[in-house]
Amino acid sequence: MKPQRLPLKQRHGGVIRRLRADGAGEDLIDFSASMNPYPPSIDWKPELCDILDYPDDTYIELKEAIGSAFSRDPSEIAVGNGSIELIRIYAQVFLSPGSGALIESPTFGEYAQSVLLAGGKLVKEPEDATVRYLCNPNNPTGKLLQREDVRSILHDCKEAGSRLFLDEAFIDLADPDESMSDHRDSDLFILRSLTKAFSVPGIRFGFGFSDPETIEAIETARPPWTVNRYAETYAIEALRHLPDLERSRRLIAEERAFLSGSIRSLGLFCHPSSVNYLLVDTGRDAGELQHALLKAGVLVRDCTSFGLPQSIRIAVRRHEENTVLIEALSACMH
Template identity: 45%
Template sequence: MKFKSEPRAIHGGRGTYIAGSDSGILDFSASINPYPPDIDLSVPSDALIRYPDDEYLILKETIARHHGCHPEQITVGNGSVEVIRTLCHTVLTSDSTYYVPPHTFAEYELSARLTGASKEYEKEKATLSFICNPDNPSGILIPKDTLKDQILALEGREHLCCVDEAFIDLSDPSQSLTDFQNSGLFVLRSLTKSFAIPGVRFGYGIGDPELISSMEVMRPPWTVNAFAEKVVLSAFSRYSDLETSRKKIFNEKKHLIEAIRRMGFSLTQASANYLLIDTGYNAEEVTKQFYKSGILVRDCTSFDLPTCIRVAVRTAEENTQFIEAMEKVVSCMRS
């Protein structure tokens, strides 16, 4: 028998697994909200003894109400990556093509390639294209009107654009495309980063009802467990609290940017809760030096950015520790 053999995509957020939970290592490689809203994380007694509603009617109604759309436009999954996989296997075949921009989230490329589809280097010619907004790892946010114009320009073609808004709630939610209904658009969302619940695993997508209906057939049954469903419903009841998170992150980010520029490093104009830093040195070596100082940063070599690292914005105290570690790293790299 022959099996597909593809390398797994590389992700940040592995600090605990690399160093151990008691190591004291600060993980700046995972871009999680350092000031999350207080939500109910208790385990309901019936979450372990009943099957979830595989149609997720209450959950989809809650999401639809939040975004001003209809439940028939919502699909859910065990994290946004599962939604990406389901989307690709719904839309793409071995005769299809996909477009993924350079230097972006690796799961787009992997999920599309697993369908047998071919890569296309001109977005307009592809069956399915991906845009991460704000981008990962640069954090740059494309204005809503710009994306709408791009999508409208492709109307009438056999083309679907997936816009991944995993970080937009910690950036500028007014630039979200969730209120723009177009059959050529699929908006991917996640609560993982915004509510600091990566272990819960929940993502969802908003798209044309016909597409969503097909994705719901492709999606494995009970993909969102009852505990995750309860936590997500609690999170949607506290969505307005993210305004406080954004303000605190913005203030801390300013402090980090000033310190990074003082060190002579260049960085992107990131609107998100993380920063892409071009150190000018080998990123693997820079990452090792940070680790010696108790800081885990994201080596962006896997994004084909061999001199760049990505760092999350964390609490004031933790950011101060990062700045102190950065001073040691700079001294070491320049000596």
């Protein structure tokens, strides 16, 4: 018996290890994965991590640490092996075969992937949706909606009888004052991540907020022990450093202004962004440009998988690296 027909696997950035293994060189600068270039220093010693026992699958210590940082009760918190796991599980729990999901493009492809894997379908009208997905700030555009705008979207969802899945994975690097993390509503699920803000993509950890009934359903569907002890102990320590991200946001804003101005001076359209990446319309095949930049020692994100075949996404990195990018981009465009 053959496996059932599944949607094509999503393409992502963050392929630097594979490229280096294939001979791209250790000096290759990765602009394809949007990490904090100025992460706080975390006093975490993995060699002291106790891995001889299973993690506590209730993750009560971890949830209490999250709850303390965000003023939420542990019963309102779900955890997972990266935010991707929670995206997948949420779809499994709230979408039945044939139910609709509203996803505005361009945005993160894993929402649609999770909907289709759960047997759902993509719809264009709010009244046809069981779940509406919203990424704020949006990936790949970098657009940040204000809190009141999100509240208005949630109101529309409730009027239509649907739920809102709100992904705030990048909001700590944009403006946390616009977060909905303190908003309690049974029709709202808020997804958060430490990966981007603390620049630790190798530690797979995500978490989310909703009402206790929603959280219980997600935790029931989540496979046991998916958050390992390394991720758990790192997260508990990192949460104490959330205030340190103010410095990161300030420095990112400075470099973002430098990058966007430099890109526009090359005659390219750079979308306004509130976060640590820029969407650039290049006017040429993004895959070809990505390949040319790779030869110059720079890896950018080809946005063809977002439905933008002439656009690239560029992470904001430190100034000396950003200068290398601009020089390489200038050479490739002329």
